[in-house]
Amino acid sequence: MIAPTLPTNEEFRLDALKSLNILDTEAEKEFDDITNLAAYVCNTEIALITLIDTNRQWFKSKHGLDVCETPREHSFCAHAILEPEQPFIVTDARNDPRFEKNPLTANDKIVVFYAGIPLIDKDGFALGTLCVIDSTSKNLNEKQLQSLTSLANQVVLLFELKRKNKDLEEIQDTLKQRNESLKEFARVISHDLKMPLANVITTCDLLKLKLGDQLDEETLEYFGYIKQSSFSMSDYINDILDHYESDSLVQNAPETFLLNDLLDEICDLLGLKTDNAIFFPSNNPTIVCNKSALKQIFFNLIGNSIKYNDKDYIKIHIESTEDDVFYYFKITDNGMGIPKNEIKTIFELFATVNGVDRNGNKGNGIGLSTVKKLIQNLGGCIKVKSTLGVFTTFNFSIKK
Secondary structure, X not given: OOOOOOOOOHHHHHHHHHHOOOOOOXXXXXXXXXXXXXXHHHOOOEEEEEEEOOOEEEEEEEEOOOOOEEEHHHOHHHHHOOOOOXXXXXXXXXXXXXXXXXXXXXXXXXXXXXXXXXXXXXXXOEEEEEEEEEOOOOOOOHHHHHXXXXXXXXXXXXXXXXHHHHHHHHHHHHHHHHHHHHHHHHXXXXXXXXXXXXXXXXXXXXXXXXXXHHOOHHHHHHHHHHHHHHHHHHHHHHHHHHHHXXXXXXXXXXXXXXXXXXXXXXXXXXXXXXXXXXXXXXXXXXXXXXXXXXXXXXXXXXXXXXXXXXXXXXXXXXXXEEOOOEEEEEEEEXXXXXXXXXXXXXXXXXXXXXXXXXXXXXXXXXXXXXXXXXXXXXXXOEEEXXXXXXXXEXXXXXXX
């Protein structure tokens, strides 16, 4: 018996093999299907996907064999990876000096015929083989050899796909951790800013009361600017908190409620004026879903329909339908509308469309992003149609 030598790039080859994180993993159907097919196509008793480790050959998939690994010094595949650009074929191992007295061919052992296709990764390293084995001497015809080579290519593609999936999972975990850190940062900063802002607003009111008639019209106007800016900042902070807390909001258990009752609650919160008219769905459907999340969605959308409306009399129509899988909602207003070239960006975080609302305040571009995030987390989607200066319609769904 002649023990296989080591490839010249052995250290780097082993690094490439270990980077797959596949050694000693459980059997997987995708690989087992390939070895089953290889044995069938080549008409052999055994088919293996082998990986050549430091001191062993380990079988990622095995057809017709019970053991999971054998010593590298006895391995046919360890010979095969020494010439990775071509198939390694042994028609009768009993007559080959390299395998004479090899434990795998001696006595009642089964390796007489062997054909292996090296598994070469994208960097050119031979990691192992797809091989077929039989206990009788034989050979492969051209079509069988071509088929075995094609199957070996599929094994390499599966390895690369597994690697990419693993990398994506790690990236996803990292992003998740960073997102959690960002949410915590936003929560802490937002809460810490609320008290100073409240103090600024209160101090402005106290100063106006204390100074009284000593303030001229220009100074009172400055006080008004300070107070209005503080309220705008407070709204901005609240919107940030709503956005980053929306993930936890969708964890609430489903509730059963009438849609129009929910809309009544929202109208009370918004403090509608006499120049507002909101038309509820005539069918007043019973909804079974995450009430808190749906309430936040409607609160933001109806609030925007009021804020970004330049008409003397604001009209908002709300409709609702459903099927076996989804609830569908439609909100149409007679407001400012959205420029056609900006419709695609309105759901992006911090994207603003209209310059200012009906009170002259600039939006912060958080509300619609939060709405879309909530709707997607509830298994639905949202779309918008609008004509500038005429109307805006939001259609959205949530999964039952």
